[in-house]
Amino acid sequence: MGHREDLLGGAKRCLLQKGFLRTTARDIVKESGTNLASIGYHYGSKEALLAQAYLDLVAETSDAFEGPGSGGVTAGPGSLERFRQVWVNIIGTMREPGSVWRLSIEIAAMGDQLPVVRDHLAQQQREAERDLVSLFMGIPADQVTDDVLNTAGRFYTALMSGLILQWQFDPERAPDADALTEGLRRVIEGMGRN
Numbered sequence: 001m002g003h004r005e006d007l008l009g010g011a012k013r014c015l016l017q018k019g020f021l022r023t024t025a026r027d028i029v030k031e032s033g034t035n036l037a038s039i040g041y042h043y044g045s046k047e048a049l050l051a052q053a054y055l056d057l058v059a060e061t062s063d064a065f066e067g068p069g070s071g072g073v074t075a076g077p078g079s080l081e082r083f084r085q086v087w088v089n090i091i092g093t094m095r096e097p098g099s100v101w102r103l104s105i106e107i108a109a110m111g112d113q114l115p116v117v118r119d120h121l122a123q124q125q126r127e128a129e130r131d132l133v134s135l136f137m138g139i140p141a142d143q144v145t146d147d148v149l150n151t152a153g154r155f156y157t158a159l160m161s162g163l164i165l166q167w168q169f170d171p172e173r174a175p176d177a178d179a180l181t182e183g184l185r186r187v188i189e190g191m192g193r194n
Contacts (some may be wrong), residue, residue: 004042006032011053016098019106020050020114047116054107054117055124057100062128065089065135077138080181086136087177090160094167094174101164108161129153132160 010032014023025046029036043049065086066073072089075081094101111118126149133153134141144153159180166174175183 003032003034003038006034007038007042007049008053008056010034011049012057015050015053015057015103016100019103020054020117021106021110023050045116047114048120051117051120054100054103054121057103058128061093061100062131064093073135078136080185082138083136083184084177084181087180091163091167091174091177094163095171099168102168104161104164105168125157126153129157132156 007028010028010030011023013031014027018027023046025036025039028034028039028046028049039046039049043052066089073082073085075085093099107114107118107121129149130141130144130153133139133144133148133156136156137144137148137152139148163174163180
């Protein structure tokens with residue numbers, strides 16, 4: 001591996017151990033076996049490197065959303081069972097010790113102190129929404145329209161954000177996939193009465 005990859009690997013480890021605010025450039029250099037000048041040369045700044053490391057961690061975690069061997073989501077597109085299956089996989093990533101999702105809370109809470117990271121991640125949000133829509137609705141990502149992205153994508157992102165908070169602060173009471181699915185079923189059923 002070259003310095004660029006070494007830095008990224010070191011930054012990922014630092015993020016999981018220390019978070020954004022407590023990770024220093026020296027921590028990353030020590031963890032990666034590189035030098036301080038490499039950060040600026042390859043990434044421009046420590047903040048840009050940490051943002052990229054976080055995005056990579058999320059992408060690695062998101063691979064589990066489809067389930068083991070990508071055979072974990074078998075229900076038909078748009079069905080309640082597919083909704084449940086996807087949430088089983090997503091919530092599974094929240095239960096893991098040292099979950100990457102605690103970093104999301106840090107960004108939300110400390111965003112003003114991490115403007116470069118926050119802005120970089122905000123730009124990536126739309127693609128994350130596209131991927132969620134694709135997974136839940138069974139639509140190829142390149143066929144997700146802006147209208148669907150602006151509605152369903154934001155809906156799934158709002159659910160995801162809320163779950164991240166609940167699983168970090170109160171995992172004993174946080175909803176599992178069955179509870180989420182039953183809640184959605186009741187909402188749909190209630191709407192049918194009007």
